[in-house]
Amino acid sequence: MELTYHQTLDVKGAKCPMPLVKSRKAITELPVGQVLRVIATDRGSVADFQGWVKAAKNVELVAQEVVQEGGQELYIHYLRRTA
Amino acid sequence: MTIAELQTQAPAVTASDLYDALLRNTAPFILDVRNPDDFARWRIEGRAGLMVQNIPYYDFIEDEEGATARVPADREVLVVCAKEGSSQYVAELLRARGIDARYLEGGILSWGHFYDTRDIVSASWGRIVQVARPARGDVSFIVISDGAAAVIDPLRHLAPYLEAIAARGARLTHIFDTHVHADHISGGPELNRETGAPYYVHPYDAIHPIDMLPATIAYTPLNDGQTYRVGQVDLRMIWYPGHTLGQVNILAIAPDGSRYLFTGDGIFLRSFGRPDLGGRGEEWTPLLYESMTRRLPPHLNDATLILPSHFSTLDEADKAGRVAAPWGVVRQTNTSLSHLKSAEAFRSFVLGNLPEFPPQYVEIKRVNIGLRTPSEAEAEELELGKNVCALAQ
Numbered sequence: 001m002e003l004t005y006h007q008t009l010d011v012k013g014a015k016c017p018m019p020l021v022k023s024r025k026a027i028t029e030l031p032v033g034q035v036l037r038v039i040a041t042d043r044g045s046v047a048d049f050q051g052w053v054k055a056a057k058n059v060e061l062v063a064q065e066v067v068q069e070g071g072q073e074l075y076i077h078y079l080r081r082t083a
Numbered sequence: 084m085t086i087a088e089l090q091t092q093a094p095a096v097t098a099s100d101l102y103d104a105l106l107r108n109t110a111p112f113i114l115d116v117r118n119p120d121d122f123a124r125w126r127i128e129g130r131a132g133l134m135v136q137n138i139p140y141y142d143f144i145e146d147e148e149g150a151t152a153r154v155p156a157d158r159e160v161l162v163v164c165a166k167e168g169s170s171q172y173v174a175e176l177l178r179a180r181g182i183d184a185r186y187l188e189g190g191i192l193s194w195g196h197f198y199d200t201r202d203i204v205s206a207s208w209g210r211i212v213q214v215a216r217p218a219r220g221d222v223s224f225i226v227i228s229d230g231a232a233a234v235i236d237p238l239r240h241l242a243p244y245l246e247a248i249a250a251r252g253a254r255l256t257h258i259f260d261t262h263v264h265a266d267h268i269s270g271g272p273e274l275n276r277e278t279g280a281p282y283y284v285h286p287y288d289a290i291h292p293i294d295m296l297p298a299t300i301a302y303t304p305l306n307d308g309q310t311y312r313v314g315q316v317d318l319r320m321i322w323y324p325g326h327t328l329g330q331v332n333i334l335a336i337a338p339d340g341s342r343y344l345f346t347g348d349g350i351f352l353r354s355f356g357r358p359d360l361g362g363r364g365e366e367w368t369p370l371l372y373e374s375m376t377r378r379l380p381p382h383l384n385d386a387t388l389i390l391p392s393h394f395s396t397l398d399e400a401d402k403a404g405r406v407a408a409p410w411g412v413v414r415q416t417n418t419s420l421s422h423l424k425s426a427e428a429f430r431s432f433v434l435g436n437l438p439e440f441p442p443q444y445v446e447i448k449r450v451n452i453g454l455r456t457p458s459e460a461e462a463e464e465l466e467l468g469k470n471v472c473a474l475a476q
Contacts, residue, residue, distance in 0.1 A: 051118035
């Protein structure tokens with residue numbers, strides 16, 4: 001699957017709650033309809049982003065994927081600003 | 084924002100502080116800020132009346148005011164998350180709005196790993212040390228007399244036992260499992276490898292009851308009626324099939340005549356061990372009935388202290404943290420024992436009160452006899468949450 005995104009936020013190494021705090025801020029600065037790609041190393045971010053988008057009024061979780069890079073797992077979230 | 088403002092001002096509460104407060108029933112309001120799925124899987128439990136609320140930390144990020152309004156402002160609040168970071172974050176937000184918020188150091192992970200060690204019997208002949216892992220409702224024991232130490236039902240992490248034995252100037256001489264456990268990974272085989280002390284288990288439990296495969300760990304078989312000497316104390320093995328085929332109760336008889344019964348997953352203070360975790364509840368229920376009505380009673384008197392390996396609720400512990408009571412009290416307060424009047428009544432009570440069967444319990448039994456070796460992460464996952472070894476109350 002080829003995923004389209006407009007901006008990337010690198011939160012590698014950041015621990016909970018910072019991946020989500022920074023994503024919230026970045027999404028707010030994004031034009032409505034655009035997609036933010038978030039690259040995290042915190043495994044807990046997978047379930048937390050799923051929960052967050054249910055609570056958030058203007059964020060849609062388009063996709064999540066896990067990729068291996070240099071011996072560590074990267075958790076990648078694609079978030080669209082919807083309003 | 085200056086650097087100083089970024090640092091956490093909220094006070095930390097350790098797992099040990101939390102446990103003391105839970106025992107005394109003075110614990111603060113607990114605000115668990117993990118996501119609802121994690122909260123549903125396991126949480127901090129205490130005595131009846133403990134207040135626990137789940138508001139995910141991202142609710143505070145989305146709507147700080149709305150989320151804060153759901154938190155009581157008139158009392159101390161302990162914020163808990165998975166590891167620590169989010170609870171510090173939320174505690175800071177709450178403090179800025181005038182709420183007396185603290186955070187649990189190390190998160191719920193540190194609570195899950197917390198062991199409580201305390202002497203619960205001290206006498207001229209020696210002592211009995213209780214080692215509990217409160218988050219799981221798991222309890223184990225060390226009998227120490229004349230410099231010798233026997234461990235009963237040791238849990239997965241060895242340090243609490245090795246430290247407790249060393250601090251009391253003793254040497255580990257015997258390792259017992261009352262049975263091969265389904266709910267947690269035993270520390271017995273590894274204690275045996277680390278110290279060379281023999282690991283005793285009944286041979287019937289050294290076969291996986293569902294796979295029918297034999298144990299690959301090193302163990303020394305124990306038998307019904309056998310007695311081991313630990314300093315001045317005799318430890319007598321009482322075969323008690325039902326929860327498992329090879330479960331024993333271990334009766335400690337001290338030189339002053341006092342008696343202590345380590346029941347494993349036999350009789351608990353408020354319930355008793357379920358007979359279905361080997362996959363044969365129907366067949367094992369009559370064995371359990373025989374154990375409870377015929378095999379065990381000749382060894383009991385009202386003064387015998389009952390020391391089980393689990394509790395289902397912290398209310399089973401007294402204020403001093405002891406999960407123990409004399410048989411004379413247990414036989415009157417453990418209402419599940421009122422169903423022993425006939426085999427038929429017992430059968431319908433037991434089979435009608437079986438809690439869910441956690442699927443990972445089959446795998447944990449494999450681990451405990453050496454058929455599988457989990458990674459640390461897998462072991463954590465297998466042992467997540469509280470034991471479900473007792474019949475429903």
